Amino acid sequence: MTTPGRNWAETHTYAAAALRRPSSVDELRRVVADSPRVRALGSRHSFHDLADSAGLLVSLDAIPRTVVVDADAGTATVGAAASYAEIAPVLHRAGWALGAMASLPHISVAGAVATATHGSGDAAPTLAGAVTALETVGPDGDLAWTTEADPDLRGAVVSLGALGIVTRVTLRVEPTYDVRQDVRNAVPWETVLTDFDAVSSSADSVSLFTRWGGDVVDQVWMKSRRPTEPTVRWGVPATVGQHPILGIDAIHATAQLGVGGPWFERLPHFRAGFTPSVGAEIQSEYLLPRGRATAAFEALRALGPRIDPLLQVSEIRTVPGDDLWLSPAYGRDTVAIHFTLVREPDAVRRLLPEIEEALAPFGARPHWGKWFSLGADRIAELYPRLPDFQALADSRDPDRCFRNAFLERTVLRS
Numbered sequence: 134m135t136t137p138g139r140n141w142a143e144t145h146t147y148a149a150a151a152l153r154r155p156s157s158v159d160e161l162r163r164v165v166a167d168s169p170r171v172r173a174l175g176s177r178h179s180f181h182d183l184a185d186s187a188g189l190l191v192s193l194d195a196i197p198r199t200v201v202v203d204a205d206a207g208t209a210t211v212g213a214a215a216s217y218a219e220i221a222p223v224l225h226r227a228g229w230a231l232g233a234m235a236s237l238p239h240i241s242v243a244g245a246v247a248t249a250t251h252g253s254g255d256a257a258p259t260l261a262g263a264v265t266a267l268e269t270v271g272p273d274g275d276l277a278w279t280t281e282a283d284p285d286l287r288g289a290v291v292s293l294g295a296l297g298i299v300t301r302v303t304l305r306v307e308p309t310y311d312v313r314q315d316v317r318n319a320v321p322w323e324t325v326l327t328d329f330d331a332v333s334s335s336a337d338s339v340s341l342f343t344r345w346g347g348d349v350v351d352q353v354w355m356k357s358r359r360p361t362e363p364t365v366r367w368g369v370p371a372t373v374g375q376h377p378i379l380g381i382d383a384i385h386a387t388a389q390l391g392v393g394g395p396w397f398e399r400l401p402h403f404r405a406g407f408t409p410s411v412g413a414e415i416q417s418e419y420l421l422p423r424g425r426a427t428a429a430f431e432a433l434r435a436l437g438p439r440i441d442p443l444l445q446v447s448e449i450r451t452v453p454g455d456d457l458w459l460s461p462a463y464g465r466d467t468v469a470i471h472f473t474l475v476r477e478p479d480a481v482r483r484l485l486p487e488i489e490e491a492l493a494p495f496g497a498r499p500h501w502g503k504w505f506s507l508g509a510d511r512i513a514e515l516y517p518r519l520p521d522f523q524a525l526a527d528s529r530d531p532d533r534c535f536r537n538a539f540l541e542r543t544v545l546r547s
Contacts, residue, residue, distance in 0.1 A: 149190040166274030175244035179502040213243035218405035221397030233257035234400040248502040249460040253450030254338040266303035272534035291459040312399035317368030341449040345437035418471040418500035420461035425495040426468040458518035461498040
C-alpha cells in the first residue's frame, strides 16, 4: 500500500489513509469486501475530492485491460481503468471508432463515464451516452452487470462512484473514420450571438475559445468528417497550428490546418503523447439549455472584467440531450461553458459564486469533476431524477461503503 498523493492539477491532496493496487478483479473484490469505506481512483483528473475516500482508495491500473469488440452488436467492452488514449488505437486498428471524445484522451473510461464528461458536437453525446452495460464490484465484493435490459442503467451510468467500483464498460462503436481540423480566428461576437446554431453546426465538432472581452471570439476549432474545409464566411483562417490558450506553443495540440487523420488523433484537443493541457490550473464548467445560450453568453460578457484576471481560456461546446439521471445534459440539448482558471484557489472560490449567480436564470448545471460552489439544495432543483438516484444508491450500497464527503454535500446528504 502507498499514500494516494495529489490529483493531476495539484488542487487536491487525497485524504484516504492508503492506496491499494490489486492485480486482478478477484483481488479487488476481496479488498472491497474487507473495506468499510473504499473508492476507486482513476486518472486523477477530477479537480476536487470527488474520487477521495474516508477509508481506502483503490487503483485499477494494475489489472489487465482488454478491448473486446462485438461486431454484431456494434459494441466494445473495455477495462474501466483504461484511458481513451489506450483503447482508441486498438479500436481503430480493428476498424472501429467511438462517436465522440473529450478534449483530453488521457482520462480513464470509468471516470469520464461516471462524471458525464463530454466532447463537442450538436450530435455528439456525452461519453456516458455511449454506454450499454457496466460491470461493477458491489460493497460485499459481489460482481454484477447492469445492462440495457435493466431499467436502472440510466441511473447507474453517471454514478459519481456511488454505486460501486466499475471494472468493465461496454460502449457503442461505429466503423472507423477520418477527421480534419480547421481553425478560424477573430470570429465576431455578433456572428455568434446572431446565429449560434450556424456556428455550432459548421462541423461535426465545434469549440469556441474566448476570454469574454472585446468584439471577437478568439478561436473556433472545427472538426469535420467531411474531407473538405467547412464553408464559412466568418473569421480569419489560421495559417499555423494553435493551442487553445493564446501564446502557448501548439506542440501539445492535435493537428490542424485541414490535415486529415484518424478520429482519435483529431477529436481531442490535445495529443495523447504529451502531458495534457497546462497543469497549473483550476477548471470549472456549467451546462445549460441550448435555447438560453446566447443570453448566457451576454451575461458572462458583462461579467468579463471580473473573470478575465483569473482566466486562462474559456471554451464553449454543444452536447445533445440524454436520459441519464445525473447527466448535466439530462432532458435538454445543452451548451457547455468551460473555464480554465489560474491556480489561485482563494480567488477562484470568490469568483465562482459570481459566475453561478450570472448563470442561475438559465438553469446551469455544474460539471461534476470540476470546481463549483452550488450546494445540495440547488443541485436538487436542477436534477428531477435525483430522488431516484438516491434510492438506487441506498439499495446498491446500504452501508454507505462508497460514500464520501463530496457525495454527501452534493447528491447524497446524510
